[in-house]
Amino acid sequence: MINKDIIDNILDPSSSYFSKKEKIKLLKANSPHPDKENRLAHFIFEQKFNSFIKFIADIVIIIDRKGKILEYQEYNNNKNGEHYFQVADNINDFIITEKDCEFFTKVNQAISKNREFSIQLKSKLKTEIEFEAILSAYKNETCILHIINLSENDLPIENKARLDKLISEKENLERSNKKLISRNRDLIDSINYARKIQRAIFPETTSFQKIFKDSFIHFVPKDIVSGDMYWFAQYEDTIVLAVVDCTGHGVPGAFIAVLAYSLMNKILNESNVKFKQPSELLSDLHFELTNILNYEKSALEVKDGMDIGLCLINESHNLLLFSGAFHNLYHVSNGHLNIIKGDKLTVGGGNYGKKNIFRFNTTMINYDSNDSFYLTTDGYLDQFGGEKDKKFLNKRFRSMIEENHHKPMIDQKEIFTEQFDIWKGENEQVDDILVVGFKCLF
Structure with missing residues (x-):
């Protein structure tokens, strides 16, 4: 039988008489399941445990479904708990509810249903000490037992004050x-409703495919609403197509996108498209946008704008006119890919001067019915990924077009x-994604 002095030495954290492993081994041999031959050891263990437990005010114990103690952490300066929780293999060894089965029922419910319970606990020792604790799901079929309080009579005043504050x-x-x-x-509901409005305003892909018989639109917003948009309209034998990337994404980008859509309608309805070049339309759009956003008078330095690829297609003459604001046009003819670069100017995005000095360039293309055209916003090119977590970039985009341009557009969409x-x-996903591919088959 182990004597009292040895037990005291084992339970004294400052003692170096026994190593840590030896202390644990001795305590496990003598507590908390005493037999007839070591009742004295268990009695001393209980007294020491009661002394220690009175000072616990905030401790987290991780247990599995069966109550096995896997880990614990104290949030006060009392480090004596290390001895007791390493000695006890199971929470059921020294802490219980009124009925053990109720405790383990709640353990299983917490893990299975990801629920949280406030529970009352008592020590299993002769001197009963009451606990208040929170039981909640953790991970890997375990849960957290967070002891946050003891019975009012057992707590030191400073601990009770601390717990009241907690x-x-x-x-x-x-x-x-x-x-x-x-x-x-409420915010998500509002944004979802904004998406419905945006979808109702913007043209449908089915309408687009009625004009462009062999085409695709690959459109993946980053957020609920998008700052990317496509716009098209037909005026007699002239078709106008725009792919637009507004400043940012999400709500700010979506607001500018709706504004851009309205301005495009306004400008084209007021213009004779047959006698306009896309470069002029971009200049008009820039002028309208800067006036609406009032850049010159704004004290907030709002520099919102948009990058656009704009095509005017005359089906009678097999002629396509292109102007771009930080957008390129990819054109495949006779198996050869040609990239028509847009100007390094943004529509809006700051005060570039008066309307008559802000000019874009126009490129004229005589196309064949087998030619393929592609417009894209920068979201596809700027996406990080691959083995080295790099941007997709223009080189890979060009290769993908060169390898697949001969296939039907609907198949190309799947590839993209x-x-x-x-x-x-x-x-x-880093940004909104919009890629438009089409052949001029009318």
């Missing part, structure tokens, strides 16, 4: 969290979609 802070956090959840729900997903992998 409980008050917890309640405040819960109230704040409920408000944030409610506000977030699949290649993007493979490249992105587990990375977050």
Whole structure:
């Protein structure tokens, strides 16, 4: 039988008489399941445990479904708990509810249903000590037992004050969290409704494919609403097509996109498209946008704008006119890819001067019915991915067009979609994605 002096030495954290492993081994041999031959050891263990447990005010214990102690962490300066929690293999060895089965039922519910419970616990020793604790799901089929309080008579005054503060802070956090959840729900509802409005305003792909018989649109917004858009209209034998990338994405980008759509309609309805070049239309758009956003008078230095690829297609003469604001046109003719570069100017995005000195260039293309054309915003090219987590960039985009331009556009859309997903992998999408491919088959 082990004597009292040895037990005291084992349970004294400052003692170096036994090594840590030896202490644990001796304690496990003598507690907390005493037999007839070591009742004295168990009695001393219980007294030491009661002395220690009175000073616990905030401790987290990780257990599995069966109550096995896997890990614990104290949030006060009392380090004696290390001896006791390494000695006890299972929470059921020294802490219980009124009925053990109720405790383990809640453990299983917490893990299976990801729920949280406030529970009452008692020590299993002769001197009963009451606990208040929170039981919540953790990970890998485990849960957290967070002991946050003891019975009022057993707690030191400073610990009770600390716990009162912790409980008050917890309640405040819960109230704040409920408000944030409610506000977030309202915000998401508003943005979802904005998406419905945006989709109702912007043209449908079915309408686009009625004009461009062999075509595709690969459109993947980063957020609920998008700053990328495509716009098209037909005026007698002239078709106008624009691919637009507005400043940012999400709500700010979507606002500028709706504004761009309205301005495009206004400018083209007021213009005789047959006698206009796309460069003039971009200049008009720039002038209108800078006036609406009032750059010159704005004290906030709002520099919102848009990059655009704009095509005017005359089907009677097999003629395509292109102007770009930081956008390029990819043209495949007789198996050869030609990239028509746009100007390094943004529509809006700052005060570039008066309308008559802000000019874009126009490129004229005589096309064949087998020619393929592609317009894209920068989201596809700027996506990070691949083995080295690099941007997709223009080189890979060109190669993809060269390898697949001879295929039907509907098949090309699948290739563009699949290649993007493979490249992105587990990375977050960095921007809105919009790629438009078409042949001039009218």
